[in-house]
Amino acid sequence: MEKVLITGASGFVGSRLACAMSSSYELLIPSHREFDITSLQAICQYIEHHRPHAIVHLAALSNTGYCEEHPDESYLVNVTGVENLARAAAQYGCKLIFFSSDQVYNGNLEMGLLDETIPVAPENHYGRHKLLAEERALELCPECVALRATWMYDAPHAGMHTHRNFVVNVKEAILQGTPLRFATREYRGITWVGEVVRHVPHTLLLPGGVYNFGAENHLNTYETALAYLRILQCPDRSLAVADEERFSAHVRNISISTQKIVEASHGAIQFLDTVEGLRHFESCANSLLS
Numbered sequence: 001m002e003k004v005l006i007t008g009a010s011g012f013v014g015s016r017l018a019c020a021m022s023s024s025y026e027l028l029i030p031s032h033r034e035f036d037i038t039s040l041q042a043i044c045q046y047i048e049h050h051r052p053h054a055i056v057h058l059a060a061l062s063n064t065g066y067c068e069e070h071p072d073e074s075y076l077v078n079v080t081g082v083e084n085l086a087r088a089a090a091q092y093g094c095k096l097i098f099f100s101s102d103q104v105y106n107g108n109l110e111m112g113l114l115d116e117t118i119p120v121a122p123e124n125h126y127g128r129h130k131l132l133a134e135e136r137a138l139e140l141c142p143e144c145v146a147l148r149a150t151w152m153y154d155a156p157h158a159g160m161h162t163h164r165n166f167v168v169n170v171k172e173a174i175l176q177g178t179p180l181r182f183a184t185r186e187y188r189g190i191t192w193v194g195e196v197v198r199h200v201p202h203t204l205l206l207p208g209g210v211y212n213f214g215a216e217n218h219l220n221t222y223e224t225a226l227a228y229l230r231i232l233q234c235p236d237r238s239l240a241v242a243d244e245e246r247f248s249a250h251v252r253n254i255s256i257s258t259q260k261i262v263e264a265s266h267g268a269i270q271f272l273d274t275v276e277g278l279r280h281f282e283s284c285a286n287s288l289l290s
């Protein structure tokens, strides 16, 4: 069995990934305390001792608002932490997969689905730090794979950390009868984390580079919310309110194209688009209930 080290395994993605990979891989899932990514020495000691074949690096400061208010901490974890892992991966010959973000596109003005070749200039610390991490990691370890993930969702699961996310927000609005505002000037993919973790093992075979990783979406966020209310057969469409003021400076388009990863994985990695993904997520949830 291949030995895979997962960092951030107590987090939203990591807890689900560890569960999904546990039957096919020998997993190493150290806690934050056991494996602090900001310490190169601690990382190297651990890797030298355990000798994983691959590392899936999910440990991060993932909250964009927190990173904006704490840029030094964000830099330390989201840039230096990745650099440390890239150095260790190069030194010990492990494949490194790490999660970047579609937020690297948040300063772009182009419309349509964005691919990995487009020049980017992120507008917030989180996006800038993810971009720097990609660049530094690929310099230090050219075989490493950086995945530009979209916003992810899931239902809360016992024993697994769950952030606030799109489906939880919409379902809460329905249950409480409280309308929620969704931006008409924002375009982004939104992906079920279940699909993400299913595809991660295939990323171990990708050539080094940067890849968009998640659902495509041609709709704006308000239209996406309306589509989800239809999937949920919620008769009250007024629960989604069109917010036309947000992102007034420029339309925020961080919608990704996934053509590169589909081709590089020879079709093994293919995501449903955002609305199809939401439909699939609901049908899986319903089949579990019935």
Ligand SMILES: NC(=O)c1ccc[n+]([C@@H]2O[C@H](COP(=O)([O-])OP(=O)(O)OC[C@H]3O[C@@H](n4cnc5c(N)ncnc54)[C@H](OP(=O)(O)O)[C@@H]3O)[C@@H](O)[C@H]2O)c1
Binding pocket: 007, 008, 009, 010, 011, 012, 013, 014, 031, 032, 033, 035, 036, 037, 038, 057, 058, 059, 060, 061, 062, 063, 077, 081, 099, 100, 101, 102, 149, 150, 151, 152, 153, 161, 163
């Ligand atoms: N969630 C999304 O929608 C989303 C979207 C795009 C990209 N991403 C990226 O995907 C990755 C996973 O995100 P997530 O939502 O699963 O994050 P998360 O739930 O916030 O989990 C972060 C994990 O990192 C650990 N951690 C933080 N600082 C650490 C350090 N210095 N050393 C070791 N471990 C540390 C945390 O452990 P403790 O809790 O014990 O501190 C936790 O296990 C991140 O790179 C994130 O930026 C996420």
